[in-house]
Amino acid sequence: MPSPVASTHALAADTVQVTDSVVVRSTSDSSAVFVPQYIHGFERSTPLRESDPLKDLQETIIAIPEGFDAAPMPDSPTNNSLLVSIVMVVFLLFAFTFKKGTRFLGEIFSSVLNVRERQSLFDDSTVRETQLRAVLLCMTFVSEGFCLYQFLLQTLPSPGVSIGTGVCCGTLIAALYYLLQKWLYRGLGLLFTDAAHTRKWVESFISINAIISLPIAVPVLLTIFIPQWRSTLLVVAAAIYVISRILFIYKGFKIFYRNILDLFYFIVYFCALEITPLFWVYKSSVLIYNFVELKLQQL
Secondary structure, rough: OOOOOHHHHHHHHOOOOOOOEEEEEOOOOOOEEEOOOOOOOOOOOOOOOOHHHHHOOOOOOOOOOOOOOOOOOOOOOOHHHHHHHHHHHHHHHHHHHHOOHHHHHHHHHHHHHOOOOOOOHHHHHHOOHHHHHHHHHHHHHHHHHHHHHHHHHHHHHOOOOHHHHHHHHHHHHHHHHHHHHHHHHHHHHHHHHHHHHHHHHHHHHHHHHHOOOOHHHHHHHHHHHHHHHHHHHHHHHHHHHHHHHHHHHHHHHHHHHHHHHHHHHHHHHHHHHEEEEEEHHHHHHHHHHHHHHHHHHHH
């Protein structure tokens, strides 16, 4: 008869479970069946337990600023693309048309002070010379428009138009003022004198307006690129314009003065065509700038 201790040991051995393998024992049969848990072997790598990187890693926190609204660039002549484009186009046109134009400029200078009866300067002019005269007049209009806008900046509190738009408006006003003066001189000359003297008078007016484009362009360019000299350079540009008007008045006096009675007509002309239109130009410039500013605000 077996002892109780041996029976208990046999029961415990029959119910043993192993982690890596399973052993099945039978009380009737002493043979054991081995079943491996990993039939295909162990895996090459065992994945780590997933963790929260915000808790496991101590990372440096960088404060990113929220930023601020971009400040617009100041509206200066060098920062305005429209004004720079206008200046470049005008001077490039002058460079292309100035080829063999020194003789033509010399004829303009000589015609300013010459009052002899001769053929018109532009009757036998070539296409290149006509183009050069047109480019010189365009340079004069742009320079006068720039000076007019800068003068309004000194008098008006704060015009709401940009400098490029303001110079375009000033250029248009200068061109219209030139055409108005040209037709007034022609009509006044035909009214008080003959066609020959009128032609010489109008020709001198065109020549002077074309030739002042060269000296007046120098202070205008310096004002664009050296704005701290603006007040002094505007005075220089105004002096050049005044000298051109004095030169034109002198030319008209030499053409029309014959006796003391002609002096009366000359004084009337001086008040009617040299002083009064300048006030009209200023008033019309203020009205045009206010109109353009109102239209830009409505957009």
